[in-house]
Amino acid sequence: MTDPVTELSSPLSLTIATRESRLALWQAEHVQSLLRARGHAVELLGMTTRGDQILDRSLSKVGGKGLFVKELEVALEEGRADLAVHSLKDVPMELPEGFELACVMEREDPRDAWVSSSCADLESLPLGAVIGTSSLRRVVLLRAALERLGRGDVRIEPLRGNLDTRLRKLDEGHYHAIVLAAAGLKRLGLESRIRKIFEPEEMLPAAGQGALGIELRQQRTEVAAALAPLAHRPTWLAVAAERAVSRAMGGSCSMPLAAHARWQGEPLASELRLDAAWGDPEGRSPLVQVHAAASVSGLEAAEALGRQVVELLRQGGATYSTEPIAP
Numbered sequence: 512m513t514d515p516v517t518e519l520s521s522p523l524s525l526t527i528a529t530r531e532s533r534l535a536l537w538q539a540e541h542v543q544s545l546l547r548a549r550g551h552a553v554e555l556l557g558m559t560t561r562g563d564q565i566l567d568r569s570l571s572k573v574g575g576k577g578l579f580v581k582e583l584e585v586a587l588e589e590g591r592a593d594l595a596v597h598s599l600k601d602v603p604m605e606l607p608e609g610f611e612l613a614c615v616m617e618r619e620d621p622r623d624a625w626v627s628s629s630c631a632d633l634e635s636l637p638l639g640a641v642i643g644t645s646s647l648r649r650v651v652l653l654r655a656a657l658e659r660l661g662r663g664d665v666r667i668e669p670l671r672g673n674l675d676t677r678l679r680k681l682d683e684g685h686y687h688a689i690v691l692a693a694a695g696l697k698r699l700g701l702e703s704r705i706r707k708i709f710e711p712e713e714m715l716p717a718a719g720q721g722a723l724g725i726e727l728r729q730q731r732t733e734v735a736a737a738l739a740p741l742a743h744r745p746t747w748l749a750v751a752a753e754r755a756v757s758r759a760m761g762g763s764c765s766m767p768l769a770a771h772a773r774w775q776g777e778p779l780a781s782e783l784r785l786d787a788a789w790g791d792p793e794g795r796s797p798l799v800q801v802h803a804a805a806s807v808s809g810l811e812a813a814e815a816l817g818r819q820v821v822e823l824l825r826q827g828g829a830t831y832s833t834e835p836i837a838p
C-alpha cells in the first residue's frame with residue numbers, strides 16, 4: 512500500500528519566514544517538524560519586524576496593523592521564503608493583494624492568563640496595585656472587572672516586549688501582576704508561571720487568540736496542498752467568525768475589541784457560539800457585551816454569525832474605529 516501522504520503531495524523543499532522571538536521560533540519550528548514528518552525538507556529564515564523593534568511605545572499608539580507580518584510578506588514576495596507562520600491574533604483582517612491565509616491550525620488554549628507571584632487574583636491585589644498590559648482589549652476588560660470589584664485604586668500600566676521581556680519586568684517588581692495569552696506561555700513551557708486562567712466570561716479573548724495561521728502567496732497551490740493536512744476545520748470556522756467581527760469593526764489588534772467563538776458541543780456538529788465585547792478606550796461608556804449562536808457548516812455561515820454579532824455590538828453602542836492607521 513502506498514503512503515496516502517506522499518500520494519497527496521510530493522515532497523517539497525520549503526522555507527518558513529519567521530520572526531525571531533522565542534515564541535515565533537517555537538511556532539515556526541512546530542510547523543517545520545509537522546511538515547518534515549510528512550516528508551518535506553524545511554528550513555527557517557529568521558527576520559526582525561518593525562513590531563519587534565518598537566519596545567518603548569504601546570503598539571496601539573504606533574498603529575498596530577500588520578507590524579509583525581510585513582517583513583515576512585516581503586520575503587514571500589521576493590521568493591526568499593514559501594510560507595510564514597503567524598499567531599493569528601497578529602494577522603491583519605485584510606491581507607495585501609496576492610497573499611492568502613492558506614491554513615489555520617488547531618487552537619491552543621485561547622484564554623488569557625494571570626501571572627503574578629504575589630497575588631492569586633484581582634481580588635487579592637493590595638491597595639494601589641499595578642497591573643501590566645498594553646493591549647487595549649485587556650485594559651478595557653480589566654477596568655470593567657476592577658469597577659465591578661470596586662477597585663478604582665488599581666492602576667493599569669503599559670507593558671511591552673516579547674514574552675520573556677514581559678516576565679522579566681514583572682519579576683523586577685514593576686508590576687504586581689501581568690496578563691498574557693495562556694497559549695504563548697504554554698508553548699514556551701512557562702505554564703508554571705500561570706497563577707490563574709481567566710474564563711472567557713471574565714476576560715474575553717481576542718479574535719484568533721491561541722491559533723496559528725500560515726500565510727503564503729496565492730497561486731502557490733503545491734505549497735497549499737502540502738499544508739492541507741495541518742489545517743483544523745473547527746478552529747478555522749471559529750476564527751473566521753471572530754475575524755469577521757474585527758473586520759466589520761475596522762479592527763486591528765489595537766482596538767478595544769474581544770471576539771471569541773466556541774463550539775457548544777461536538778465541533779462542527781453543534782452550534783457555534785460567538786461572544787464579543789467592545790470597550791470605550793476613554794472609559795466613558797460601559798462595556799458592550801453580546802453573543803449569538805448558529806449552526807455553522809462553512810465560511811459563509813461563520814462570517815454571517817460574525818456580522819450578526821457586529822450588529823448587536825452596534826446596537827449596544829459600540830463604534831467603528833475611524834482613526835487613520837499610522838504608517
Ligand SMILES: NCc1[nH]cc(CCC(=O)O)c1CC(=O)O
Nearest residue numbers: 598600691692694695720721722
Ligand atoms: N500580541 C502578541 C501576541 N501574539 C500572540 C500571542 C500569544 C499566542 C497566541 O495568541 O497565539 C501574543 C502574546 C500575548 O498576547 O500575551
